[in-house]
Amino acid sequence: MRLSRYFLPVLKETPAEAQIVSHRYMLRAGMIKQASAGIYTWLPLGFKVLKNIENIVHEEQARAGHIPMLMPTIQSAELWKESGRYDDYGQEMLRITDRHDRDMLYGPTNEEQITDVFRSNVSSYKDLPLTLYQVQWKFRDEIRPRFGVMRGREFFMKDGYNFDLTKEDALHAYNRHLVSYLRTYERMGLQAIPMRADGGPIGGDYTHEFLVLAETGESEVFYDSQITDLKFGDREIDYDNVEQCQAVLEEFTSRYARTDETHDEAIFNEVPEERRRSARGIEVGQIFYFGTKYSEAMGATVQGPDGAKVPVHMGSHGIGVSRLLGAIIEASHDDKGIIWPEGVTPFHCGIVNLKQGDAEADEACEAIYKSLTALGLEPLYDDRNERAGGKFATMDLIGLPWRITVGPRGLKNGVVELTSRRTGESEELPPEQAIARIAQIYGKASA
Ligand code: P5A
Numbered sequence: 001m002r003l004s005r006y007f008l009p010v011l012k013e014t015p016a017e018a019q020i021v022s023h024r025y026m027l028r029a030g031m032i033k034q035a036s037a038g039i040y041t042w043l044p045l046g047f048k049v050l051k052n053i054e055n056i057v058h059e060e061q062a063r064a065g066h067i068p069m070l071m072p073t074i075q076s077a078e079l080w081k082e083s084g085r086y087d088d089y090g091q092e093m094l095r096i097t098d099r100h101d102r103d104m105l106y107g108p109t110n111e112e113q114i115t116d117v118f119r120s121n122v123s124s125y126k127d128l129p130l131t132l133y134q135v136q137w138k139f140r141d142e143i144r145p146r147f148g149v150m151r152g153r154e155f156f157m158k159d160g161y162n163f164d165l166t167k168e169d170a171l172h173a174y175n176r177h178l179v180s181y182l183r184t185y186e187r188m189g190l191q192a193i194p195m196r197a198d199g200g201p202i203g204g205d206y207t208h209e210f211l212v213l214a215e216t217g218e219s220e221v222f223y224d225s226q227i228t229d230l231k232f233g234d235r236e237i238d239y240d241n242v243e244q245c246q247a248v249l250e251e252f253t254s255r256y257a258r259t260d261e262t263h264d265e266a267i268f269n270e271v272p273e274e275r276r277r278s279a280r281g282i283e284v285g286q287i288f289y290f291g292t293k294y295s296e297a298m299g300a301t302v303q304g305p306d307g308a309k310v311p312v313h314m315g316s317h318g319i320g321v322s323r324l325l326g327a328i329i330e331a332s333h334d335d336k337g338i339i340w341p342e343g344v345t346p347f348h349c350g351i352v353n354l355k356q357g358d359a360e361a362d363e364a365c366e367a368i369y370k371s372l373t374a375l376g377l378e379p380l381y382d383d384r385n386e387r388a389g390g391k392f393a394t395m396d397l398i399g400l401p402w403r404i405t406v407g408p409r410g411l412k413n414g415v416v417e418l419t420s421r422r423t424g425e426s427e428e429l430p431p432e433q434a435i436a437r438i439a440q441i442y443g444k445a446s447a
Contacts (some may be wrong), residue, residue: 038145050388133160189341204290
């Protein structure tokens with residue numbers, strides 16, 4: 001993409017309404033624009049990162065064997081009356097009446113709707129286990145939407161639902177989700193710690209929240225510091241293997257880590273004092289096992305091996321896709337702007353032309369741009385007729401992890417500059433070598 005042709009409405013001023021750094025940078029970098037309280041327009045740069053995050057979610061769901069689909073945002077109230085949650089959900093639910101006076105709602109979550117899909121189409125245990133999921137907009141009429149996309153009213157969520165014959169099978173689905181979420185967040189450059197939590201309006205006895213530690217987090221958390229040494233890494237997991245998933249679960253959940261809702265001072269005090277931590281965290285996901293709560297209320301049964309009809313065991317599993325943009329920025333920024341992890345960056349690298357209009361510099365930039373593009377990478381070429389200082393400030397603000405700087409002086413010596421946004425370190429290299437390095441970083445074979 002050439003910046004002269006892109007739509008990147010960066011702001012010079014820090015917007016007064018933004019209280020936390022991720023919200024400030026998302027507004028300043030032209031990623032989002034508030035449409036009304038807690039509701040945002042996703043401008044091209046923000047939309048790109050949102051899609052990158054969504055793609056990682058899809059890839060990791062596929063790896064775990066879960067099946068994507070899409071349900072509508074507007075739901076009929078009838079289903080919610082069946083489950084009993086229509087009244088329970090209270091004012092967070094946006095209720096709508098259509099022209100025929102039918103009660104509708106903008107879905108805050110989809111347990112009822114997916115249970116209806118299941119009961120209409122599945123009647124035998126032979127079709128189990130089954131995990132369906134979607135990535136879809138949700139609406140919760142939060143009393144205090146704030147911090148930009150972090151606590152929105154309209155937000156993008158991955159929501160998955162498992163259907164199993166027995167509690168044991170459903171707990172495997174729970175473990176499988178926990179494992180796949182660890183991998184998902186790590187690919188986004190995040191450490192998200194699974195913590196014992198409370199079921200809230202979704203319900204259930206088994207539930208973990210995934211928290212990214214950050215001072216601006218809305219949740220208070222308590223944990224054993226040893227937990228932050230754990231890394232999932234690139235281990236190969238067979239998601240159908242019950243023992244393997246169980247082993248990962250135990251590794252990541254056996255140490256003390258709880259949100260304030262489930263915090264127990266007496267148990268916490270058994271952790272050696274020097275390892276006890278209390279901190280703030282951003283909840284980027286939550287998984288639940290709630291047994292037959294919805295299947296019994298809504299008649300979602302299957303015929304078991306002995307011919308008897310039994311309600312299915314279910315769980316649901318959510319990732320806050322739009323919230324993750326805020327969480328990643330909170331975890332990765334400096335005073336100049338965002339620092340995107342390579343896994344989610346909107347462009348793989350920036351190209352800054354220090355002297356637009358200089359034939360040699362223009363030509364070198366074009367060549368680098370074309371080579372990177374041919375490798376399947378997406379560079380952002382700042383080809384505007386602007387001061388170098390302004391170009392650097394924009395690149396730093398929007399946070400591309402790598403920058404290639406091209407100027408007449410370097411070119412005389414046959415070199416360009418390759419700079420890491422994270423460390424600020426620069427290196428002078430011939431253009432081909434800079435391209436090869438970028439290709440290597442992103443796992444692309446260069447010629
Ligand atoms: C699990 C999937 C559920 O709704 N039902 C379907 C279950 N869980 S949850 O914890 O309530 O939400 C899942 C994740 O969505 C994000 N989230 C939000 N993001 C932005 N703004 C909001 N107002 C908001 N509310 C929830 C969180 O990341 C949460 O973990």
